[in-house]
Amino acid sequence: MTPHDAPRSGASRPPWVLRTANTVYAVTLSPDEGWAELAAWGPHGAEQGPSPLDWSRRTHFITPADAAPAEYIPYGPRPFTGADLVAQRPGEERGVWWRFTGATADGEHTLRLVFTDETLGLTTALCYETVPGTDVILRWTELTCTGDAEVRLERFDSAAVNIPVTDTARLTCLTGQWSQEFTRTQLELTRGRFELASTQAVPGHAYAPWLAVQDAAEPAEGATPTYGIALEWSGSWRISADAEPGGAVRVRAGRLPHESAVRLAPGATLTTPRLACAFSPDGLEGLARVWHRYERRLSGERLHRSRPVLYNSWEATGFDVEAGGQLALARAAAGIGAELFVVDDGWFTGRRDDTGGLGDWYPDPAKFPGGFDRFISQVRELGLDFGLWVEPEAVSPGSALHAEHPEWVYRVEGRPVTLVRNQLLLDLGRTDVQDFVIATLDRLLGTYAIRYLKWDMNRPPTERGRPGGGPVESQDLDAAHVAGYLRVLDHLRSAHPHVTVEGCAGGGGRIDHATLARTDVVWPSDNTAPLDRLTIQYGYLHAHAPHTMSSWVTDAPGVFDPRPRSLAFRFVSSMCGVLGIGADILKWTDEQRAEAAHWVARYKEIRDVVHHGEIRLLNSPADPTCGVQYDEDAQGAGARTVVTAWNTGPLDGAPLVPGRPARLRLRGLDPAARYRDQASGTVYGGGYLLHSGLPFHWSADHDAELVVLTRVGPGGPPAGVS
Structure with missing residues (x-):
């Protein structure tokens, strides 16, 4: 990290400068x-001049x-417009009045700024770290x-970021509810505060811990x-945006x-979740590529591990799991090219419906009489790997586990408990509960040839207490549960x-960078309806x-858009990520299974481009035609561009x-x-595809298409000529 030779007007010292592949943060x-201030954030060179956030220092x-x-900045010196840290000694007034006590840096990649309030007895370290090969800077705070x-500690945010706008900010967030997650939502904020939050001990279905900010005077896409920001936290959270004068x-x-405040004991250090901060000069789509x-x-x-085409039996059988029916589904799944068979809820003892069995994680011998x-x-033997669904944090009130350890569930002493989906939630912040979950999963994975594990959680905590756990x-409890979850x-x-x-x-309901760093895939929504799902995946x-x-x-x-769509539409949509199949394929006709086998085979040919390529979002599901473009990392002849497209009109x-x-x-x-369509042989000029576009001839029985274009070299015949 190098101080810049020309600090902004009024600064007492040159700034510290962090550099990523394409951006600078000063x-x-x-x-x-x-206090520390932002001097510049943007493309390389953005630090060479007065800061756009510089202020006159005349305040009224x-x-x-x-x-x-x-x-x-803490409450104390900043009493009016929103402090990031609110702290006090019990029984005393709130406020931190600190002084700068030092900085350490490692080149242009890490920075640590330390502030100390000796009267309160609190040291605050602001931490920064660039992520190699990306345009992401991680920020967090350590409080000792x-x-x-x-x-x-009443409030202890991870960080604050400052963004210059001419007058009004355009905020883009991801909102929704169960079965309607990740709906891209935009609003304009000229003055005032906008806030997103979850108090459900998980990121939640209603809002994602993610926000994008642009100047509303410029378009959302293009060179904008x-x-x-995205918060790396699997528990309760909040993000607020203040449009300031x-x-x-x-x-x-x-x-x-959960407790509204946290007590920090003498000698203890609290480290906040990391906040990932990203910048792109190329609009929301460019920012998506950064993420x-x-x-x-x-x-x-694990990125380079091939993510298998799975078949999950839930929608075919529900809780009615039995070996013969599952094997019939497995044979049909193998016949259409699936690589993995996952048995979902209903495989363990006491699980005939959603009222029992959770916590007693043993295969039901009545459902698997042969073992x-x-x-x-x-x-x-069918050529399929095997996977299993579990819900390790959940327990049924009538289970053997709950009878043996009623103290393991969240509850408030002397108060009733609330059942959600007829189940309770284990206090995963307890070490003994973590040990039980680890031992259970070790037993299952060590005893049986299981290659895939779907971890589900179907309820938030309600009466969130731990009797006998000391002062509230x-x-x-929120941090303890997250720590236990991540430990497992x-x-x-x-x-x-x-x-x-x-x-899942x-x-x-629980998709954030902490979870994504420890899982291989996530389940964005229980809603798999074609047009509904397209909107969810777009967000x-x-x-x-x-x-x-x-998918x-x-x-x-x-659910929200009942218009029917073809089997092809559903396959092409699901091929935009990690392809899975969850239909009752025993009810499909021979023609449908043949079509499914065709799509599965095509997906296997292009999934490396989908998973590792650069993405471009072509229109949105609100348009009559939309698509997603994936460009292979390879350059020159032979590089592939995959386009998934749908008629949504x-x-x-x-x-x-x-x-x-x-x-x-x-x-x-x-x-x-020049780019050749692998299916038709048509050759298009790159300029034609950029200017005129890729044509799609939609009809009543043709509402989706997968196009694979291979670069065949510069120049050549006009579009449409093979």
């Missing part, structure tokens, strides 16, 4: 060194700290109690500077403790590295990478202008190159 101190009715583009009395937006993000590169890095070596091991062997504010996932990865792990929480891909997105082909009818496929095909203009191609 931090300086206020003139009195009372607010303090200089309230007007400053502070990186992190240095006095002889505990400190009560776009800033984004003078044309700036300040975004704060952090965890939200995708970051999540590919989170996957590490569970023999059943798995029969599945594997010393428990920090970390154990799975180290002890059972061959097992692919899918994360009643659909997309999901703005924030998350396609190699993490599990099934089912026969589910529409009239059911008869009628084009907007009679007789003309629908078109999708591709992006990012070389205009001087």
